[in-house]
Amino acid sequence: MWRSMNIAKKILLPLGVLVLGYSLTIAYGFFMGLQNNARLNTLATTVHPASLLSQKCQRLFEEQIKLYQDMVTNGDRKLAGQAREKGEELIRDLEKLEGIVNDPVMKSQIATTLKDCRDFNTWAPDVYEEMRKAAVDYSDQTVEKATNLAEKWKAILGDLKRYREHFSSIIHNELLATGKQLQRQGLVNVLIFVVGVGVSLLIVLIIVMKFIRSPLQKTIEAFSTGAMGDFSVRLDDSSADEFGRLAFFFNTFMEKLEEYNKDLRQEIENHRVSLENLRKSEEIQGKLVDTIPEIVVRTDMGGRILFVNDYAMKLTGFSREELLGESMLVFIAPEDHDRARNNMLLAQDGEQAINEYVIQKKDGTILFFEVGGDVLRGEDGEPFGRVYVCRDVTSRKLAEKERARLQEQLIQSQKMESVGRLAGGVAHDFNNMLSVINGNAELALQDLGPSDPMYNVLHDILNAGERSANLTRQLLAFARKQTIDPRILDLNDVVGNMLKMLQRLIGEGIRLVWAPGQPLWAINADPSQVDQILANLVVNARDAIDDTGRITIETANVVYDEAYCKGRADCLPGEYVFLAVSDNGTGMSREVMERIFEPFFTTKRSGEGTGLGLATVYGIVRQNGGFVNVYSEPNKGTTFKIYLPRCVTEDSPMALGKEIRIEGGAETVLVVEDEAAVLNLTRDMISKLGYTVLAASRVEEALALAAEYQGKIDLLLTDVVMPEMNGKELAQRIEALRPGLKSLYMSGYTANVIAHHGILDKGVRFIAKPFSLRDLAARLRETLMAS
Amino acid sequence: MKKTVLLCLILLVSVVLPARAGSIVVVAHTDVPVSALSGDELQRIFLGKKMFWNGGRRIFPVCLKRGGTHESFLKSYMDMNVSQFDIFWRQAVFVGTGTPPTAFGSEREVIDFVRKTPGGVGYVDSSNVQGELKIIKVK
Numbered sequence: 001m002w003r004s005m006n007i008a009k010k011i012l013l014p015l016g017v018l019v020l021g022y023s024l025t026i027a028y029g030f031f032m033g034l035q036n037n038a039r040l041n042t043l044a045t046t047v048h049p050a051s052l053l054s055q056k057c058q059r060l061f062e063e064q065i066k067l068y069q070d071m072v073t074n075g076d077r078k079l080a081g082q083a084r085e086k087g088e089e090l091i092r093d094l095e096k097l098e099g100i101v102n103d104p105v106m107k108s109q110i111a112t113t114l115k116d117c118r119d120f121n122t123w124a125p126d127v128y129e130e131m132r133k134a135a136v137d138y139s140d141q142t143v144e145k146a147t148n149l150a151e152k153w154k155a156i157l158g159d160l161k162r163y164r165e166h167f168s169s170i171i172h173n174e175l176l177a178t179g180k181q182l183q184r185q186g187l188v189n190v191l192i193f194v195v196g197v198g199v200s201l202l203i204v205l206i207i208v209m210k211f212i213r214s215p216l217q218k219t220i221e222a223f224s225t226g227a228m229g230d231f232s233v234r235l236d237d238s239s240a241d242e243f244g245r246l247a248f249f250f251n252t253f254m255e256k257l258e259e260y261n262k263d264l265r266q267e268i269e270n271h272r273v274s275l276e277n278l279r280k281s282e283e284i285q286g287k288l289v290d291t292i293p294e295i296v297v298r299t300d301m302g303g304r305i306l307f308v309n310d311y312a313m314k315l316t317g318f319s320r321e322e323l324l325g326e327s328m329l330v331f332i333a334p335e336d337h338d339r340a341r342n343n344m345l346l347a348q349d350g351e352q353a354i355n356e357y358v359i360q361k362k363d364g365t366i367l368f369f370e371v372g373g374d375v376l377r378g379e380d381g382e383p384f385g386r387v388y389v390c391r392d393v394t395s396r397k398l399a400e401k402e403r404a405r406l407q408e409q410l411i412q413s414q415k416m417e418s419v420g421r422l423a424g425g426v427a428h429d430f431n432n433m434l435s436v437i438n439g440n441a442e443l444a445l446q447d448l449g450p451s452d453p454m455y456n457v458l459h460d461i462l463n464a465g466e467r468s469a470n471l472t473r474q475l476l477a478f479a480r481k482q483t484i485d486p487r488i489l490d491l492n493d494v495v496g497n498m499l500k501m502l503q504r505l506i507g508e509g510i511r512l513v514w515a516p517g518q519p520l521w522a523i524n525a526d527p528s529q530v531d532q533i534l535a536n537l538v539v540n541a542r543d544a545i546d547d548t549g550r551i552t553i554e555t556a557n558v559v560y561d562e563a564y565c566k567g568r569a570d571c572l573p574g575e576y577v578f579l580a581v582s583d584n585g586t587g588m589s590r591e592v593m594e595r596i597f598e599p600f601f602t603t604k605r606s607g608e609g610t611g612l613g614l615a616t617v618y619g620i621v622r623q624n625g626g627f628v629n630v631y632s633e634p635n636k637g638t639t640f641k642i643y644l645p646r647c648v649t650e651d652s653p654m655a656l657g658k659e660i661r662i663e664g665g666a667e668t669v670l671v672v673e674d675e676a677a678v679l680n681l682t683r684d685m686i687s688k689l690g691y692t693v694l695a696a697s698r699v700e701e702a703l704a705l706a707a708e709y710q711g712k713i714d715l716l717l718t719d720v721v722m723p724e725m726n727g728k729e730l731a732q733r734i735e736a737l738r739p740g741l742k743s744l745y746m747s748g749y750t751a752n753v754i755a756h757h758g759i760l761d762k763g764v765r766f767i768a769k770p771f772s773l774r775d776l777a778a779r780l781r782e783t784l785m786a787s
Numbered sequence: 788m789k790k791t792v793l794l795c796l797i798l799l800v801s802v803v804l805p806a807r808a809g810s811i812v813v814v815a816h817t818d819v820p821v822s823a824l825s826g827d828e829l830q831r832i833f834l835g836k837k838m839f840w841n842g843g844r845r846i847f848p849v850c851l852k853r854g855g856t857h858e859s860f861l862k863s864y865m866d867m868n869v870s871q872f873d874i875f876w877r878q879a880v881f882v883g884t885g886t887p888p889t890a891f892g893s894e895r896e897v898i899d900f901v902r903k904t905p906g907g908v909g910y911v912d913s914s915n916v917q918g919e920l921k922i923i924k925v926k
Contacts, residue, residue, distance in 0.1 A: 072881045073874050131880065137852065143886050150883025 006241040010211050014203040018196060025192045032185050036178045043174050046100060051167030053097040058160040060090040061117070065153055068124060072131045080125055087121040097163070106166070113159040120152050215243040222250060231258040295331070295369070295390035298376070301383055303328045303344060315392065317362035328388065333358040333366060344373075344386070359390065368397040427472050432675045434472070435770035438465035439681035442773050443688065469770050473532075486524050486624070488647055491555050491577050492516040494530045502534060502553075506542040510549050517556035521577050524647035529620045530579075536613040537581040537640050543604060544585030544638060552582045558643070571627050575646040582639040588632040596630065617642070663781045664690035667714035671695045672702040672730060673746075674722045678769070682717065682746075682776075689777050699724040706734040713738055715784055720747035720766075744783045746771070811860050812916055813923040814901050815908040818844070823924035829864050832908060834875060835885030840906060848888040849900050849909040856894060860910045864925060 005013070064086035071079035094117060098110040127145045134142055218235060225233040231254050235247035289296045290310035298307040308323050316323075316331060323330065332340050336357045343355050354372040361367065373388040441462040448455045495514065503512050534553070541551045558576050565571035588596070595601045597618040600611035617640075621628050625645045632638035669691045673679035676697055683695040694709060696702035699722060706713060716734055718727040725733075731743040744765040765786070767779040813829065815821075820842045824832070831837040833848050840846055851857035853869070861867045867875070876887035891897050894911040901907040902918050916922065 069878065069881050073877050128881070131877065137890055138880055138887065140886075143880050146880045147883040150881065154883070 004240040007211060007243070010241065011204075011207055014207065015200070018200050018203065021192070021196060025189065029185055029189060032181060036181060039174055039178055043171055046102065047167055047170045047174070050097055050100045051164065051171055053093050053100065054160065054163040054167050057090055057093045057097065058157070058164050060086050060093065061153070061157055061160055064090065065157070068128045072128050075132050077129070077132065080129065084121065084125065087117065087124075091117055091121070109159065110163065113156060113163075116152060116156050116159070120149070120156060124149060124153075211241070215239070219243065219246060219250065226254055226257065231261050293392065295388075297328060297388045297390065299328050299386050299388070301385060303386075305330070306385065315361070315367070316359070331359050331390070333360040356393070367392055367394045369393060430472055431469065431769040432678050434465050434469045436677040436681050438462055438469065438770045438772065439685060441465060443681075443684060446688070446773070465770070473768075486526050488522050489525055489527055489530065490520060491523055491530070491579060491644070492520050494527055495534065495553055495555065495579070498531055498534050502538050505535065505538055506551060509547055510542060510545055510551055513550060513552040515552060515554040517554065520555055521557050521575065521646040523577050523644045525624050525644060529624070533579070533617050533620055533642060534581070536617050540613060541581055541583035541585065541638070544583050544587070546586070549584050552580070554580045557646070576626065576643040577646055579642040579644070580639055582637060584637040587634040587636050587638050589634055593630060593632055663777055665781060665784060666690055666692070667784055668692040668694065668711055669715045669717055669780065670702060670705060670713050670734070672699070672716070672718040672722070672727070674698065674719060685773050685776055686717070686780070688773070689780065691780070699730055702730060703733060706737050713741060715780065716741055716743045717780070718743065718745060720745050742783050742786065744779055810913050811856055811863060811910055812913045813864070813908065813910050813925055814898065814916060814920040815923050816901055816905050817919050817921045818905050819908060819921050819923070820844070821923065822921060823926055825926050826864060829925055830866070833865060833888060835879060835887070844906045847904050847907040849897050849907060850888045850890050851894065851897060852890040852892050856910065856912045864910070
């Protein structure tokens with residue numbers, strides 16, 4: 001039943017009990033009040049009149065006695081009458097008193113007193129009259145009567161006093177008793193009040209503790225547990241009071257919370273998984289951003305850097321701390337700052353473009369970058385930052401530059417090719433003609449003595465012819481159309497043999513210093529081309545020196561790796577032998593230096609230079625797989641470094657510098673030359689050397705001679721280019737007829753297959769037209785002697 | 788002021804007229820165990836407040852009914868006049884607290900009664916003292 005009550009009833013029930021207790025207490029007080037009222041009523045109706053009568057009786061008797069006493073003392077007889085009246089009134093009042101009093105004992109005593117009073121009233125007038133008369137001279141009888149009467153009135157007075165005191169005492173006692181009872185009642189009331197209040201407080205305390213605080217505490221603890229995240233907590237909801245309902249709703253609430261919590265946890269887990277995936281994705285993206293070989297930068301709208309990827313730091317050399325918070329312009333070279341600012345403003349207005357900037361690394365190195373950017377906007381569309389992707393296009397830019405350079409070179413090559421074609425086109429006929437001129441002049445000179453008037457004329461003709469031949473050779477050389485005859489060479493030997501000639505070339509005022517590197521690797525080159533190189537470089541050096549100076553020629557081995565060759569278009573990694581020609585002359589400006597290898601470019605006065613010298617050098621070096629470096633500073637000097645690739649071979653370098661003697665022979669030589677003049681000249685020259693000459697102007701003729709000639713044919717001297725068949729095929733056909741035949745090829749300008757490659761087959765002998773008698777004698781002898 | 792002057796005059800008369808007082812003597816029966824009494828004891832005896840001599844014998848005081856000796860005695864030894872002495876004893880008899888001293892018409896009767904009555908005590912003029920009496924000195 002108690003559990004089914006709500007809190008209000010649980011509080012009201014004890015309070016009702018308490019009110020009932022109070023009501024009983026009040027009823028008891030009312031009952032006691034009635035008792036007191038009855039007692040006080042008795043006092044008012046009986047005791048109090050009796051008390052008043054007794055007092056009056058006492059007063060009347062005392063007045064009566066006083067009157068008698070005054071009468072006796074003063075002798076006034078009239079007082080006796082007043083005393084008698086007092087006595088009679090006393091008798092009446094005593095009779096009233098006797099009628100009022102209910103107590104039989106008291107009633108009897110009053111009756112006795114009444115009798116004594118009557119007796120006193122009877123005796124007293126006489127006795128006191130007697131005393132009044134006798135003055136002080138009383139008789140013994142009088143004194144005795146007076147004494148007896150005094151005893152009598154004293155007794156009466158005592159009785160009356162006792163009655164008065166009795167009634168007063170009753171009133172006093174009753175009032176005292178009533179007062180005590182009231183006091184007791186008050187005390188009881190106070191006690192009941194205190195106990196009631198105490199009990200009430202105790203009940204309230206118990207109710208509060210047991211039915212409010214305890215469940216409240218449990219509820220608080222449950223809420224606390226729930227607040228800590230444990231939604232499995234439940235309260236006892238079996239009670240029907242408010243706490244029971246609170247517990248019911250709390251439990252329902254917790255069940256819902258548990259359910260929601262479960263859902264929420266699942267959502268959180270899903271979210272966590274999503275976040276983890278997002279984090280992984282971001283990590284991957286971050287790694288991508290850090291890994292991609294492009295600078296990725298994010299800035300605020302003010303251009304201050306908020307993020308940079310690893311590549312940015314790796315490439316620029318800045319640390320992340322140095323970049324974060326700095327302006328985007330920290331990357332960009334100062335000359336591009338204004339353009340970059342302008343582009344950023346344009347980008348803010350929505351204009352997206354890829355711009356090219358010069359990026360400056362921390363160490364000052366310049367790189368070229370394409371910078372693309374976009375504005376980052378929030379959900380409200382307001383821009384909050386920018387992102388930039390900067391692509392390193394340095395290689396492309398360099399490649400473009402290189403392409404431009406190559407393009408220029410191509411044009412240059414084409415230009416040289418044109419010149420080469422031109423030169424090549426005329427060289428063949430020109431050389432043939434020169435061969436005739438020079439050969440005949442030489443033959444004529446052989447027959448004339450120096451004293452002959454024609455000797456000097458022929459000598460001039462020969463000189464002019466040789467100079468013309470040199471010019472033609474140079475034209476062919478720079479155009480790389482020159483037919484070369486490479487051999488294994490020791491560069492030191494080549495230079496050593498040239499020193500005398502070179503010294504003559506440069507004159508007295510200039511000192512030639514020769515510093516050969518030891519040991520020097522072998523190279524594979526045409527020695528005549530090396531001579532050309534040296535001559536050209538030394539002549540240029542001489543021309544750069546005004547009066548006196550120094551020209552240094554040095555050689556050395558060098559090895560270049562890929563790193564060295566990276567920035568040099570001509571250079572391939574490998575082992576090289578270099579030949580350096582340095583002077584301490586006027587040097588060159590950069591503009592001049594850029595053009596020195598162009599054909600026909602010359603700084604020399606008109607008529608002094610052909611503009612083909614360095615072009616020839618360049619052509620020769622490139623033809624031999626090498627490259628040229630030029631170092632020059634105005635007023636300090638110039639150094640040309642020629643790098644020729646090392647030749648790794650077991651063959652020892654060819655010995656050079658042998659004195660070529662004109663040496664004839666008795667062997668039979670078959671000469672094939674389609675140019676009649678040249679054929680004749682050549683036949684004459686060979687004949688002059690003592691050889692038996694078989695001459696053929698056509699291939700068929702030559703083959704016929706080879707087949708038909710009865711004697712031994714030791715050597716075939718053939719032009720390389722002929723209308724019907726080239727020299728090589730002819731040689732092969734004749735060799736088929738005459739095994740052991742030796743061949744020597746001659747050519748002005750060759751356009752055949754062999755010459756197209758620039759190199760004759762190894763072991764094939766060759767002599768370039770125009771040739772001198774000396775050259776021819778030497779080459780014939782050399783070929784015949786070869787094994 | 789007037790009362791003060793009157794009091795001073797009364798004191799002066801008391802001092803100037805000692806011979807008159809000295810003429811009244813208190814006499815007693817010879818077996819009275821005292822020979823002297825204080826004024827207070829004498830007043831207590833004649834006002835009925837001291838009723839026994841030392842040793843237990845009853846005191847029988849007697850007085851004169853009237854006359855100069857009586858008045859002088861009352862005035863000298865009791866500090867009262869005759870009326871005051873009478874009223875005292877009327878009230879005493881009325882309330883039953885005592886019996887007044889026997890009063891005689893002459894000093895002779897007083898002397899005789901005292902002389903004959905053991906424990907008797909009275910007062911007479913000194914000139915009338917005769918017979919076997921004990922004269923009590925009043926201090």
